[in-house]
Amino acid sequence: MVNSTLVVTLYINPMTGNDNNTGSRLSPFKSLTRALKVSKIPTIIHLEAGTYSAASGEMFPLIIPKGAIVVGKEANKGAEIVISGSGEYQSPSFGIQNITLLLLDNASLLGVTVTNPSTKGTGIWIESAAPTLAHNTLRDCGREGVFSTGTAKPAILDNIFVQNTASGLVMAGHSQGEVLRNLFERNPLGIALSDFATPTIANNKLSENRTAIALSRNAQPVIRQNLITKNTQGGLFVNGNAIPDLGNTQDSADNIFSDNSEFDLYNATTQKLISVGNQLNPSLIKGLCELIPANEVAVNTSLFEAPTESLSQKLAAPVELDAHWAKPFIQALMSMNLTHCFADGNYQPDKPMSRAQYASLVTIAFNPFPKISAPDFTDVPKDFWAYNAIQIAASGGFVGGFSDRTFRPDQNVQRLQVIVSLVNGLGLPPANSDILEVYSDRHTIPDYARKAVATATQQKIIVNYPDPNQLSPLRLATRAEVAAMVYQALVAIGRTSAIKSVYVGLHSRT
Known part of the structure; x- marks a missing residue:
């Protein structure tokens, strides 16, 4: 006795077919959508020349099931x-x-x-x-x-x-x-x-x-x-x-x-x-x-050092973190080896962070895969120290440019820009804006950013120092605040565990 598998063969012609036909060679269906509904057993589906689109009766997405073979030319x-x-x-x-x-x-x-x-x-x-x-x-x-x-x-x-x-x-x-x-x-x-x-x-x-x-x-x-x-x-x-x-x-x-x-x-x-x-x-x-060389042991090898300046070199002189409110976040990022800028203790947590430095930080911390095509910013030449980081962060949806096609790499980032960046880059689901009632200065949040701030609030990404209920969205972000919010974003996507801090999360106002 020989085992055999029944295979159905169907034919589709978007130009001359009709979905009320039998799907045979002489009586083809019009749409692939129709053919995919006919049988759950292994099927070979032959497509004739033409465009298969919503206009021709297709319903997207088209799901090609297990065992199906769709064949064109x-x-x-x-x-x-x-x-x-x-x-x-x-x-x-x-x-x-x-x-x-x-x-x-x-x-x-x-x-x-x-x-x-x-x-x-x-x-x-x-x-x-x-x-x-x-x-x-x-x-x-x-x-x-x-x-x-x-x-x-x-x-x-x-x-x-x-x-x-x-x-x-x-x-x-x-x-x-x-x-x-x-x-x-x-x-x-x-x-x-x-x-x-x-x-x-x-x-x-x-x-x-x-x-x-x-x-x-x-x-x-x-x-x-x-x-x-x-x-x-x-x-x-x-x-x-x-x-x-x-x-x-x-x-x-x-x-x-x-x-x-x-x-x-x-x-x-x-x-x-x-x-x-x-x-x-x-x-x-x-x-x-x-x-x-091929088929040889390592001889006559060349070692090439990366020519670009590291982010740690771009940041200023060392400072002690003892007793600083952001010390747990900065040390946690150091232990995770997610960013090079903390390696020698020179993070200077109370200074602002430039847009180029921020792009470098999120690139190292999140390793974003590309979602869009990164533009060629007119003020970021290819020999700029953060050019590749900016391209990666931009294609990953974490940063963007301005209407004049500039990136302004030396401009410092605002707290609001960091919040919106993390929400957009990670693609977090939107939250109800009612949650913004917790902030005493909620009226200073621009309309375009309210959904992103609400989402970041719900996800406990936002870190407010010294007042947990004072958002200060338009103030320049300190490097400590950026480090804390990047860490909280890693918590939000399940990459690490939460750190207890009075400056994180929702706090009822009295």
């Missing part, structure tokens, strides 16, 4: 078969998202073009699933082409990622899987890896992006035999605690970096990276890196 990467639209999806990892398609476990999407025109829209979302995504085009999405998170383990093969607003591919959470033989072109970030992502990235071409590959938090990808060329800023950027596998003496990586504008490899961490068998321009390496 693989030979031309789906150039004539366009799925375009956006709908809300409640991600267990990241909350409500605007996505075009959700791929469930072992689903396959082959030979289509996917675009999400919505602001902050994602083309394909993969959440703790292991689908196959092959021979497609991901283009012109409002945020990124593909987002993978949770315990996802996708196979992302032979696709084109082009002209997406923030990134071609983002992998977060504990994503694994394979990213093979894809083309990433003209995206601000070709590939962005965050959290604990550990995919294999091999045989891809990354060209004419701003930065080809950006790693943050604890990402540890294996990077092999990629061509990383002609990127307008650089090739591989490594931040946070990320450690890419760039080869070893038993396994040469063989990546080729060529004609990148500012850097081939930028190691912004304090840990030395080992590169074995990669073609790199030594003059375009920033940070600690040891170069080892």
